[in-house]
Amino acid sequence: MSATTGKTIIDFRHDIAPIGSGLSGHASAVSSAFNNISAIGGVVVKELLRRKDFYVLFVLTAIITVVMGSVNFFNETKIVRYVKELCLLLIWVSSLVIAVTTAARQIPFERENRTLFPLLAKPVTRAQVVLGKFWGCWLAVGLALAVFYVFFLVLGATRDGEWPIAQTFQALTLHWFMLGVVIAMTVLGSLVFAAPSSNNTITFVFVLGILLMGRHLNKVALRLDEPSQTLLYSIYYVVPHLELYDVRDLLVHGWSSIPWLVWLGALAYAVVYAGLFLLGACVLFKRKSVN
Amino acid sequence: MILMTLEPILKIENLQVDYPSREMGQQTRHAVRGLNLSVFPGEVFGFLGPNGAGKTTTMNVLLGFVPPTSGDAFLFGVNVREPIARQRIGYLPELTYYYKFLTAEEILRFYARIFGLPRKVANERIDSILKLVELEHARTRPIRTYSKGMQQRVGLAQALINNPDLLILDEPTSGLDPIGRMKVREIIQRLKNEGKTVFFSSHELGEVETVCDRVAILGAGQVKAEGKVNELVQSYQCSTLEQVFLKILDFKLAA
Numbered sequence: 001m002s003a004t005t006g007k008t009i010i011d012f013r014h015d016i017a018p019i020g021s022g023l024s025g026h027a028s029a030v031s032s033a034f035n036n037i038s039a040i041g042g043v044v045v046k047e048l049l050r051r052k053d054f055y056v057l058f059v060l061t062a063i064i065t066v067v068m069g070s071v072n073f074f075n076e077t078k079i080v081r082y083v084k085e086l087c088l089l090l091i092w093v094s095s096l097v098i099a100v101t102t103a104a105r106q107i108p109f110e111r112e113n114r115t116l117f118p119l120l121a122k123p124v125t126r127a128q129v130v131l132g133k134f135w136g137c138w139l140a141v142g143l144a145l146a147v148f149y150v151f152f153l154v155l156g157a158t159r160d161g162e163w164p165i166a167q168t169f170q171a172l173t174l175h176w177f178m179l180g181v182v183i184a185m186t187v188l189g190s191l192v193f194a195a196p197s198s199n200n201t202i203t204f205v206f207v208l209g210i211l212l213m214g215r216h217l218n219k220v221a222l223r224l225d226e227p228s229q230t231l232l233y234s235i236y237y238v239v240p241h242l243e244l245y246d247v248r249d250l251l252v253h254g255w256s257s258i259p260w261l262v263w264l265g266a267l268a269y270a271v272v273y274a275g276l277f278l279l280g281a282c283v284l285f286k287r288k289s290v291n
Numbered sequence: 292m293i294l295m296t297l298e299p300i301l302k303i304e305n306l307q308v309d310y311p312s313r314e315m316g317q318q319t320r321h322a323v324r325g326l327n328l329s330v331f332p333g334e335v336f337g338f339l340g341p342n343g344a345g346k347t348t349t350m351n352v353l354l355g356f357v358p359p360t361s362g363d364a365f366l367f368g369v370n371v372r373e374p375i376a377r378q379r380i381g382y383l384p385e386l387t388y389y390y391k392f393l394t395a396e397e398i399l400r401f402y403a404r405i406f407g408l409p410r411k412v413a414n415e416r417i418d419s420i421l422k423l424v425e426l427e428h429a430r431t432r433p434i435r436t437y438s439k440g441m442q443q444r445v446g447l448a449q450a451l452i453n454n455p456d457l458l459i460l461d462e463p464t465s466g467l468d469p470i471g472r473m474k475v476r477e478i479i480q481r482l483k484n485e486g487k488t489v490f491f492s493s494h495e496l497g498e499v500e501t502v503c504d505r506v507a508i509l510g511a512g513q514v515k516a517e518g519k520v521n522e523l524v525q526s527y528q529c530s531t532l533e534q535v536f537l538k539i540l541d542f543k544l545a546a
Contacts, residue, residue: 032407039404043390050392114388118449121354121382121459122405123374290356 036124037132044136045143048102054144057094062151064090080159081252087155088248091148092175099141099179100203103186104196106133107285116290127282130187134278137183142176156251166257171247174263177270178245182207184277185240191284207242214243240273298368299329300457300488301336301353305362308348308512322348324512325362330490330505332456335483337499337520338492340509341540346492347385349509350461353490354382366457378406381450385461391435395426395445398434399452406453413452420448423478440471447478458482460491464498476502496533506532508539515539 048054065087107130110116119129149172157163182203189199217239221232244266249255257263306326309319323345330336340346351357352364355371369376389398396417403413421427424444429437434445443463450458463479464472472495479489479502493499499506500520507517516523516539520532527535 035407036405039401042404043393043401046397047390047392113391114384114386115390117354117356117384117388118382118402118446119405120356121377121380121384122402123376123378124405125374 032123033125033128036128037135040119040124040129040132041136041139044102044106044133045140047136048098048140048144053101054098057098058144058147058151061087061090061094061148065151065155080156083159084152084156084252085248087152088251091145091152092246092248095141095145095148095175095179096182096204096207098144099137099183100186100200100207101196102140103133103137103183104190104199104203106137107187107190108196108199111290120290126285130278130281130285134184134187134274134281137187138176138180141179141183145172145176145179152251162254164251164254167250167255170258170263171251174245174247174266177267177274178242180274181240181242181270181277184274184281188277188281188284191281191288210239210242211246212243214239214241240270245270300332300367301328301330301490302365302368303328303349303353303362304364306349306352306359306364307361308345308352308357309360321512323352323359326509326512326514328507328514328517330457330488332488333483333486334504335479335489335502336491337503337506338490338509339494339496339499339506339536340492344509345512346509347461348512350459350492353459379453379456381453381455381458383446383450383458383460383463385465389434389442389445389449392433394431394433395421395437395448396430398445399448402449402452408453416452416454420451423451423481424448425474440467440474443467443471443475447475451482455487457488457490460489462493463491464493464495472498496531496536500532508536510540 065083068083068086107116110119110129116129120126149168153163153165153168185206186199186203189203190196193199193202214236217232217236221229221236224232247258250258303326306323307321308323309321312318312320326345326349328349338346338349348357352359353366353371355374355377358372364371366376367379371377390401393401399417399420400413403416408416418427421430424447426441426444426448429441434442437445443466447463450460460479464475467475476498479491482489483502489502503520505517505519506523508515516527516535518526523535524530524532527538529535529538
């Protein structure tokens with residue numbers, strides 16, 4: 001209570017225990033912040049569970065994969081690879097759709113439906129709202145991904161009898177952290193762009209652009225003249241290389257797992273980018289009028 | 292527990308709020324000009340004024356939605372710029388804005404968690420508040436299935452979840468039918484009897500006259516009059532608060 005008049009007249013002990021009571025002031029504030037972020041995130045998870053998006057996408061993925069898996073193409077006996085490839089592609093598309101659309105609507109809908117007012121009238125900071133929204137979206141997408149990958153694992157095992165647990169775990173976590181970057185980017189976009197639809201479109205184009213062309217930008221830059229070369233190189237070094245997280249081949253071809261240190265480095269890389277996007281979102285939201 | 296002092300629970304000092312004007316040639320619009328106000332523990336304070344007088348802007352400053360251009364506002368002696376200032380308040384917005392996919396119980400549990408209520412306390416509090424606002428029968432139904440009056444009562448319930456010492460109510464009976472209004476009025480009266488401080492804006496002057504200890508009448512961002520209802524009625528030589536209100540704002544009644 002640094003910014004008080006020095007005449008605080010209320011006893012905050014009251015009949016409720018302030019969050020993290022018993023801890024030091026700083027620890028209590030951190031505990032309270034985590035509590036708020038987690039509570040706001042919980043509402044986002046409930047929202048996703050009560051919408052039809054995830055169920056529709058999961059059922060579609062399952063039906064398409066099962067139907068394609070039951071068809072005999074050119075008497076190919078090793079069709080299981082194609083089925084796996086198709087299933088993973090559908091999982092990537094579905095998860096990207098869930099992540100971007102869920103994250104893009106969070107803050108605009110809070111403002112439009114004015115649910116932000118009762119929320120901000122509580123002891124909650126705007127940064128906690130941004131982080132809570134991110135956490136909820138990321139957690140919800142993580143739950144959805146877990147369901148998708150379990151389906152993939154079971155499907156693969158019924159076809160070729162293999163259980164590549166370590167590889168599936170690496171693919172799932174890398175995928176999840178990549179989506180963390182995408183969600184953070186979308187939350188930032190939701191504070192920059194006027195409508196969720198424009199944010200959805202721009203984020204999809206940007207993410208697909210990186211996934212498809214990210215690894216080739218430096219090669220293209222080499223062939224250009226200045227200043228285009230420097231410009232393209234700058235873009236290459238600045239954009240988050242989401243394509244690094246696409247390890248579908250690992251599962252499709254049954255390769256051995258990635259060295260764990262490399263895996264850990266990739267997760268740290270995602271954390272840094274997600275952190276930067278969230279920092280931008282917090283700063284922007286703090287300056288934005290809620291009226 | 293409120294420590295009994297004469298310090299105001301809500302204090303506004305020389306508050307000024309300017310908005311960029313949308314009209315050509317004008318740079319800023321003064322929504323609130325040098326507002327000073329104090330509300331003491333246990334009072335029911337009516338914040339009155341015509342549309343555009345600056346009531347909502349003042350409430351928005353108190354709730355931290357809008358930063359003041361100059362001056363300060365304090366809740367329980369804590370500057371409203373600090374989120375902790377809102378730990379002991381309950382706020383009911385003019386219209387109900389809640390997550391429609393949640394049930395009344397879930398929404399109360401969410402806000403209870405924000406206030407850091409232990410689970411056992413939260414459960415007891417939710418039960419008693421839902422009983423108070425007569426929503427026990429609908430506690431597990433999504434809010435989107437509620438009538439307007441029921442939604443307003445969910446609003447009141449969420450404002451009470453932290454057992455606040457100060458309630459800020461923005462036109463709490465707006466859009467309600469006579470029964471809904473009566474129920475809200477009863478709840479305010481009950482809170483008053485429990486010693487809670489209530490700060491509320493309303494256009495229903497009859498209602499204000501019934502429940503308020505003191506009122507402030509705002510006009511063009513400034514306090515035009517402040518005091519006890521009966522004192523204002525006497526000093527302006529009127530018979531009702533409505534007549535005082537019209538007189539202060541220089542409204543000429545048609546002959």
